[in-house]
Amino acid sequence: MNFKKFHSDEDVKAFAFQYSSLSGHKESATVTEIGDGNINFVYRVADKCGYSVIVKQALPYVRIIGEGWPLSQDRIRIEAQTLQIAGQYCPDLAPEVYHFDRDLCAIVMEDIGAHQNLRHLLIARENLPLLGRHLGCYLASTLFYTSDFFLDPYAKKEQVANFINPDLCKITEDLFFVDPYCDHERNSINELVRTEAEALWEDSVLKLEVAKLKAKFLSQPQALLHGDLHSGSVFASVEGTKIIDPEFAFCGPIGFDVGSIVGNFLLSYAGHSQIAAVDDNGAYQTWLLQVINELWDEFETCFRQLVLEHGTEPSLAVPEYIDWFLKEIFSDSLGFAGTEIIRRTIGLAHVADIEEIHDLEKRAEAERLALSLGRRLIKSRYEIADVASIL
């Protein structure tokens, strides 16, 4: 294969110094590989003054597998451009891209080191007072400004073509919508919940609803999505929130982004049903639901306001349509949240929120809660009127 991998720390430093405000001698700078992701190479480059940037490089295969699992390098262009769009509309909520190099398939970007991986924060039961509002604001801004409400139809169609991302969409198409609904070899199922998993495979109403959601994923380019908005793509602190890693970005159904992150809060809720619930009397679970509530409220309020103030498409700016549209997005979001919860429980990639429960019976209890919640969200998404009625 013909590609330009960084061969040494010196290569990484040279690239980082050329395209950022790193100062001082390159020799005194440090390079640390920090990628805890499985797909790409990620480095932190810090100069002598302590200022640092992130360098991310995509190779034409999956990092932890190697050349045996090829993956389009176009994903890093898509990530860079999606970050730039997010930076344009909510600059505080995404890392700034300093430079993207098409030949190297590498980005130099802002180091968000002061923020921590949200999944770890949720497991550690941290309270993050701004989190729900920040996520709602991020979703409303990035999704409105890339939708038919704002873009003229020429720009919108160009955006659809520009963000066609078949390799990464295929991963989602299979892992979210196929594997968990049949006895697939990629699934990873705790033997203690095998009966519950098998019950899903027999549930034809569930499969009907999953088919409807998959059809939306395949053919409803409402807006440019992040495409992989789980707790590990969110970095947070008490003051701030940063959404990273949009390499799965593509034009798809708005509810998929909203639902993915909501599903992750509910997975945390399921995990804490066996952990926090015991020793804080459910306080952290209540906080998780409050975050979902704030997220949705902020999303809805902000999206509606953006349509009214900045909408450019007169036929869609009908107030009754915006109401109807937001209700649809709410139902879609619940459905997609359900698919995220189920695929993280019995599919290939589980979440630490539940996986780190060492007592197998307790873990199974959390998984049972997750599966029943996921199933309900998918099947009853049109009957659930608000966040308070989710549980």
Next chain:
Amino acid sequence: MNFKKFHSDEDVKAFAFQYSSLSGHKESATVTEIGDGNINFVYRVADKCGYSVIVKQALPYVRIIGEGWPLSQDRIRIEAQTLQIAGQYCPDLAPEVYHFDRDLCAIVMEDIGAHQNLRHLLIARENLPLLGRHLGCYLASTLFYTSDFFLDPYAKKEQVANFINPDLCKITEDLFFVDPYCDHERNSINELVRTEAEALWEDSVLKLEVAKLKAKFLSQPQALLHGDLHSGSVFASVEGTKIIDPEFAFCGPIGFDVGSIVGNFLLSYAGHSQIAAVDDNGAYQTWLLQVINELWDEFETCFRQLVLEHGTEPSLAVPEYIDWFLKEIFSDSLGFAGTEIIRRTIGLAHVADIEEIHDLEKRAEAERLALSLGRRLIKSRYEIADVASIL
């Protein structure tokens, strides 16, 4: 502008002879300009033996307006490729493309001279026994084989990108979904039905439903559509049917194609309410409804069978999903039929089926029927269970 227009009949002949089975001396061949369309140049080239082909050339502007209305020449590539796809899946129902020349923006194709413009046939009250079945079969085949039911997601996404057709979609986006629902200068309104037109502009439930339909048109690439399937795009005889002119093709909602042609039969029905109804006791109107019934029945039966026999996407091959999907397409089709009926009655481009009623009061009666039918189809499309309940 830099483009290669055919400058003389000799240019047209040379092109046609090079890429078809025309025989004999070029000198003895004849060229006739036959384009009754407004946008392109269309010629019939016939050799001495009477064998003939069609040459169609797209210039970078609208033919009847000139350079003042520029229009992407990419439309002719889109038309050629869409005809080729139709030719692959229902070769009897579309003209064969012998050659497409990207530089000349010109196609040489089969002459379907034995068939006549369906609009003229409907006005002349011709009975075409195979018409409904042929159209249903054309719709089922072209739409199934270009949908997520059949194409793998890589091929589907490539198809979406390949058929992005912004200039021609914009025409539909405006003429179908904007103009008729406000007092737009492009509208052409018979003064006798102005009150009825104004009533539409005040109908907020109607506008809500039109917004939903427009959102689907903008962002629901279910399959590769013909995109302009009115009676003038269908040529028919007692034995055969040919669907031509897919220059508006793009990936969109399946119901748009089905609804466009259904809407045209209903426009004919409305016209005949003032013509045929009087002297044939409604027999021709009954036949028109029978055509719609056969069209839908054939479409539904054939689409279902294609999914079951040739569907490649397991998550969508759930029988309950196919039932649900076809019901949705039926409702969508009624809604889009309603938009076609309304825009052809008070929008820019009217149809001869009604326009040729010389008595202005009778014409207004036909227009009133069309408007009330269109409005009902859009607003009540989910309550109408079958074709028999349309009227």
